[in-house]
Amino acid sequence: MGGDDLIAQTVLSSVASPGDAMRSVQEAQDGDVLGNYQLERLLGEGSMGRVFQARHVRLGRQVALKVLRPQHAQDVSFVRRFFQEARSVNQINHEHIVEIFDFVEEPQRGQVYCVMELLRGQSLASLLKEEKLSLERIQRIGVQVCAALGAAHAVGVVHRDVKPDNLFLVHRGGQMDFVKVLDFGVAKILTSEGTGNTLDGTIIGTPTYMAPEQAAGLPVDQRADIYAVGNLLYEMLAGHPPFQAPAFGQLVVQIITQPPPPLPDRLASGEPMPPALAELVLRCLAKEPEARPQRLEEVTTALLTLGSKPAVSLPVDDEEIPTRRTRMRPDAWWLNPRLPMLVGGMAIAMLAGALTWHGMEKLLESPAPAPVEAPAPVTLTVRTFPEGARVIRADTGEALGVTPLVKELPRADAALGLRVELAGYVPLERQVRLDSHAVIEVPLAKEKPAPPPPAPAKAAPRKEVKRDALIDPFAQ
Structure with missing residues (x-):
């Protein structure tokens, strides 16, 4: 859970303290039933809460339950942050962001939890410990992360805690490395209704992946996420993040004051480092937000264009591939066994006036047409x-x-x-x-079901017509 292991210097204070009843509330355990869900097994935990695999007791559907710890369930600031995660995710509604189905708050029972889709795979952090990623996989993962965060930025949400632990890789639709971005628990809302959730001077996030302005406690915008994407790409390429230190203070000093170390000439996988990619990563890691790419679309385009190679024209060696002129050099004629035939043919042509030496010289001097290179796809x-x-x-x-x-x-x-x-x-x-x-x-919008055909009109009932009796004009 990203945000669970955050190191935060916060000026927020608890507005409510747990009472005696809360002290008796135990942590959620395997086998417990929360609402309609029975907890099956613990998937992970952090300082804020725990994540369980759970099953709907009646429908049998498996989900993931993210449960806030009891001591935080009575803290308005924690509950507000927890609810903000569910609200932000549903507002973004993107395929590369974990889906949250429900938010449940039962303070009298000390239970606050989110119902989320159950993902089967592994985090990017665990993958990086096991494998050295190829350039192709780094591109694929990077483009998907940019797509998810770009969708968040489009609705005014900044994640603020992008790191390998918060990126989950699953197999979906035959596609490997399908990215799901997790944990918007420390997301910042840039819209007018969402401002004011965090006071200035608060440091929220995971220090290793913080932007300089974030580490300094200054206001942040979407460019802090762009810095984190640069951090992420750096770690996938080099095998370690750009800044590392044993103490929080030392790490913050590095992030704020020191330039990132240059990337190596080769990836951790052994492939050569593309210079354009190294330049992109260092731009994302610029200290000043104005010096970074201003939109994630720029990063996406740069990642996609790494695979396109311009057409390469091979140099021509005059000795190996002679031009028309070098093939007809006079000193080469003496080496040709068909010389008498050539001379005879030329003499006849000259006598007939069909060719002149001046015309032949023009022909021999005409350069070969330059090859036309097809534009790169x-x-x-x-x-x-x-x-x-x-x-x-x-x-x-x-x-x-x-x-x-x-x-x-x-x-x-x-x-x-x-x-x-x-x-x-x-x-x-x-x-x-x-x-x-x-x-x-x-x-894509769902098609509306076609309206049922109108019922055939019923024929009006036929009225019985009664004829009046004939009037006899001669009757007396």
Whole structure:
């Protein structure tokens, strides 16, 4: 649980203290029933709470329960932070952020907990202890983290505690390393209604991954998360974070005053370090927020463009690949066994006037046409919410693949029309320019069920017509 192991210097004070009844409340244990859920086993714990695998007692659905510790359940500031996590996650509603289904507060029983989706996989922190990641995996993980945090920033939420422990990797839809960002418990809301949750001077987060302004207790915005992404990329590339110290004070001094050490020439996996990637990471780790990329889209684009290689033209060696002129050098003619035939043919041509020596010289001196290099392809990335939608070219009807889609296409100046289709959802069309790498996100809306056909109109009942008796004009 990110935020559970945070080192915080806080000026917030508890507005309520636990009473005698609270002192008797025990920590949640395996087998306990909280609301509709029975706790099956402990998954992890920290200073703020514990996370259990649980099962709905009637429906049988397995979930994860994040339970606040009893001593914090009566503290308004802790409960508020806990609720803010659930609210922030549901406000963002992104596929790469863990889903929270419910928030339950029962202060009289000393129980406050969140009901979340149960993830099966491992944290990035544990993966980094086991493996040295390849460049391809680092790119894939980095792009997904940027997508999740970018969605949070779009609704005014700053995570403030991005670190390997808060990134969970699962297998989903045949895709490995599918990222889920966890723990928005220390998130900051930048909207007007969310300001004021944290007083200035409070240091909240995990020190190793804090931005300089965050470590100094200054106000932060989305650029603090961009710094944390740089920290994350640095650790995946080098095998360790840029700043390390045995004491909190020493670590803060390094973060605020010292430049990050240069990245090595090779990744921890042994692959050569791309200079553009090293430059990107150091930009993200700039001390001043203004010197960093201002939006995560910049980081995403830079990560995606690492895989595109410009066309390389090989140098031409005049000795190995002779030009037309060097093939006809006079000193080379004497080595040709067909010399008499060539001379005879040339003499006849000259006598016939078909060729002149001046014309032949012009022909021999004409340079070979320069090879035309094809423009480097561009990368098209299409994400839909939900995933699994088909992406089709509107002009040719060609199916490009299923989302999340990453595909190389020829570079073009004209806009390309895309059609996105998913059963049960309204199909959408988007235009995208392929003069550079492009990333588009398409939220899909569910189709409304077709209204039932109107019932056939019932025929009006036929009224019986009674004829009046005939009037006899001759009757007396």
